[in-house]
Amino acid sequence: MSLTLYNTLTRRKEAFDPIDPAHVRMYVCGPTVYDFAHIGNARPVIVFDLLYRMLRHEYGAEHVTYVRNITDVDDKISARAAEEGISIRKLTERTTAQFHADIAALGVLPPSHEPRATEHIAGMIDIISTLIERGHAYAAEGHVLFHVPSMKGYGKLSGRSLDEMVAGARVEVAPYKKDAMDFVLWKPSPADLPGWESPWGRGRPGWHIECSAMSAAHLGERFDIHGGGIDLIFPHHENEIAQSRCAFGTDVMATVWMHNGFLQVEGQKMSKSLGNFITIHELLADWPGEVLRLNMLRTHYRQPIDWTLKGLEESAKMLGGWFAGGPDVAAEFAPDVLAALRDDLNTPQAIAEMHQLADARSSLAAMGFKGDLTDPRASKVDRAQVETMIGQRIAARDARNWAESDRIRDALVAMGIQLKDSKDPRTGELVTTWEVKR
RNA sequence: GGCCUCGUGGCGGAGUGGUGACGUAACGGACUGCAAAUCCGUGAACCCGGGUUCGAUUCCCGGCGAGGCCUCCA
Known part of the structure; x- marks a missing residue:
């Protein structure tokens, strides 16, 4: 059975055929660390984590290398550090630590390598030279600029011709550019911005060159899969391809290019001005990380996803049902689940298959769900008080004092606590549990 | 304006040239002192108009609608 992936380059699903099956190589564009990661940033992280798990299953864990970078040099970073009056290093380290904590809660495995752009400046300078x-x-x-007309076939990934792009351009062209489409590889840095010595003076890299340098350093000049958000197709990935192929003299940079769709919040584009900008950190205050993970995977990665409260509630309920019998002990993909995932990571189908399994728990661990469904809001509840009140209610019930029993239950509801009664199947004794109401 | 996706039940969301998964919600029942939780069951959909076909939700064309990209946003 083979793995099929949709390739943006060919706009088709294709059987995945690694250059070296003993060494499958994948690169995914990681975050620019200047602020809390938002839920849209979490999408590629989760999607490609699942692909990483799949590839490890198919080719063996030791035969897969996954690189996801950290961009720690960028004008937004410089601006934010200046705003906060802290050093760039302090900002990037703090933000990186936060990012790691956030995605760990989402059940995301660490990649094989997580290079930082600032560690690869020399490699970038080499490529530019x-x-x-x-x-x-x-x-x-x-400045150093990449001369776009020097590359035959520029625009293949995004499916656009140079003529189209020039016609559609709505930005002013810097006077030092030979061609309107030329893009920056290296730019000069004034004293107050981060900079490195280079043959062209003290400066800093352009946006795209870092990924060309880091992927080559860790995966080689040609590798198997390159992933990221759909918005990166142009210009970021198009320009990466131009840089890498022209510098290395290769026909192909990555064989397969994969792009996840965009995320909206409650039917609207997420933006700071609309006030619907949600960080992973904020969501984790209200929901177990695994609920966020499942909610993300309920939509196929290439489809747009509408992130809603209702969807989170459904995901939480689903996950609670699956783990009702305890954690997953199989730690393997069930065959039907695997078959769905092999079809271009069809996670909605895989989830449907999981509902059909006799033991719904199998496949959960393989998909990255450990069953840690602790409600983060429960930590704010006075457990001792709740337990005391539950004890009082049971006493009232034993005395058939329904008025008092209901009064206590209502009081707990007013505190945001929902009770759930059940019977011990063996003794028949009443067992009362509680949860924080949504 | 150019290019590109997408439009399936209340909602989410697979899939298919020939009686339309799955989840969640709704409704009914069981259980319960009553609820909640749980269990069992039920109904409910393929944007519109043409075309191809014995037959289209599925293929083609047009329309309408939603979204994305067009230089630094995953």
């Missing part, structure tokens, strides 16, 4: 030597780039006014 090569591009200049080969006539694909030029220095102008302290």
Whole structure:
């Protein structure tokens, strides 16, 4: 049985055929660390984590290398650090730590390598130098620019021609550019911005070059899968391809290009101005991380996803039902679940298959669900008081004092606590549990 | 304006050229002092108009609607 993946480059589903089955290599664009990651940032992290788990299953854990970078040099980072009056390093370290804590709660495995852009400046400078030597780039006014017309086939990934792009361009063209489409590889840094010495003076890298350098350093000049959000197709991934292929003289950078769809919140585009900007951190105050993970995987990764409260409630209920019998002990993909995932990571189908399993718990661990469904809001509840009140209610019930029993239950509801009665199947004794009401 | 996705029951969401998964919600029943939880069961959908076909939700064309990209946003 083979794994099929949709390839943005060919706009088709294709059988996955690694360059070296003994070493499957995947690169995913990671976060720019200047602020809390939002729930949209979590989508590629979760989706490609599941793909990573699948690949480890198919090819063996030791035969898969997964690289997800951290972008720690960027103008947004510089601006934010200045705003807060802290050093760039302090900001990036704090944000990176927060990112790691957030995604760990989502059941995401650490990648094989997590390179930082600032550790790869020398590699970037090498690539830029090569591009200049080969006539694909030029220095102008302290900048180095990639000359887009020098590359045949530019635009293949995003499916657009140069003519179209020039016609549709709505930005002013910097005067030092030879062609309107040329993009920055290196730009000069004034004293107050981070900078590195280079053949073109003190400066900092452009946006796209870091991924070309980091993927080559850890995965080689050609590798199997490159992933990220759909918004990165153009210009980011298009330009990565241009840089890497022209510098390394290769026909292909990555064989398969995968892009996850966008996320909306309650039917609207997520934006700070609309006030519906949600961070992973905020969501984790209200929901177990695994609920967020399931909610993300209920929609196929290429479809747009509408992130809603209702959806979270459904996901929480589903997960609670699956784990009612305890944690997953199988730690393997059930065959039907695996078959669904092999079809371009069809997670909605996989989840439907999981509902059909005799023991619904099998496959959960393999999919990244451990069964830690602790409600984060419960930590704010005075447990001793709740337990005392439950004891008083049971006493009232034993005395058939329904008025008092209901009074206590209502009082708990007013506190946001929902009681659930059940009977011990063996002794017939009443067992009362509680949860925080949604 | 150019290019590209998508439109399935109340909601989420697979799939298919020939009696339309699954989840959740709703409704009915069991259980319960009454609820909640749990268990059992039921009904409910393929945007519109053409075309191809014996037959289309599925293929083609057009329309309408939603979303994305068009230089630094996953």
